[in-house]
Amino acid sequence: MAIKIPQYIIREAPTEQSFVRRYWLLITLLVLIPISFVGGLMMGNGLLSDWVGSANSLQNLNQQLENENQQLLSRNSLLDTEAKVKQQAILELQESYNTLLVQNSELQSEVNFFQNLLVSNNNAKGLRIFDIDWTQINPGQYILTLTLAQKLQKAQPIEGDLKLIVKGQLQTGEQTAAKEVVVNEKFAFKYYQMIRQTFNFEEGFYPLEVLVELTTDEKKPRSLSQTYQWLEIAENH
Template sequence: MNEERKPAEEYVVIRHRPGYRFRRTAILLVFTIVAAVAGYATGLAQGGFRFSSVEASNEVLEDELSALRDNYTKARQQVINLERGRAIDEQALNQARTSIVELETRIASLKSDLTFYKNIMAPSETSKGLQVDSFTLAPDRQTGGFDFKLVLTQVGNNKSYIAGLVAVNVIGRRDEEKEVIALRDLSGEIEDLGVKFRFRYFQDVEGTLALPEGFEPLEVQVVAQAEGKKSSQAERTFDWDDLTEN
């Protein structure tokens, strides 16, 4: 019986070179270092040009920034000037408005005075002689009372004086009962029941009054009595709410 012949095993013979791997590694390392140095030198050269370019760009940017700062400063100054101008304009406008209001108030006052004098000098046929022209009240914050002003006029014939007495009463309620209080009992400036008057055109009677506690005023009654040749009487009643609504 023939046995199957096995192929002979092959062997590769490698020449043994002591230090070969070390030299090869060293050569590769040297080439790597040389390549790195060359690349660094090239990059440095190119980088120098880039740096110069960046430096130039930086100068341009600095110039632009400086110009922008100047423009910003100018613009801000313009805004400040406009704001100041607007403030001045607003102040002038407010002053003008105040002056207009004062003028309108003065005109209204003059018109009222003109009407007042016209009524005295050129009255209608139904209103001549002694007249109770007006009675006004204004709150007095210091005393808590009221400042009053009564105006008497002589309408029509003003060639001679008219004289007499005028009485003022405040009509109201206290404890659900009607009560009439003379001005003398409400005002320190009035001493008598009747206030004397003597004038040709008009006369004012002014003072302050204070209401007693618990008294509810409803009306103010004014009665003027002229004496002598021009003897006559004028009477007028004013609603308290109308006098104090303002």
């Protein structure tokens, strides 16, 4: 009887992978996700802090610029006010200067008047017509100024009647006729007197000459008359 030799088959036992090897990807993801989240959160907080800091810096800069702008506006307003005040002051000074010039001219005219009055007084013997002048106010309207005087030494009050006769021509259409405008006044003075009379000539009247007649009311009446050419009166002044 033959002896059977047992036959054995040697097989390699299957090796089982460890848990870590089997699930390393999952474990890696589970580890990386929190780390990434924490890192992202920390980075986000850093970026947020930087953004907040930048925003605060920009806000502070904006506030500073607004303050500087307000200061500039206030300064410009002050400079504008100063310019207006200076301009008004210059205008007022100019007006005051012009007023002083006019006053100086008037004072000079008065000084000249009194100087001429004193100079002409040396040859004066009594009542006289010292000066005559006219000024046009409006078309056809004139102011005639007559200055009467007498000898200043031992002068006594004097009074009388004054007659002003303006002779001229009145043109109506193609016709021209002679016309007189007569004004009666009173005078009374000791050294001198200025008499102003307004004339309102009708349209078409052209004055040519002025006749001045003076008559005193003294015990011994005295009359004085003198004729002046209208245009020569203006030329002499």
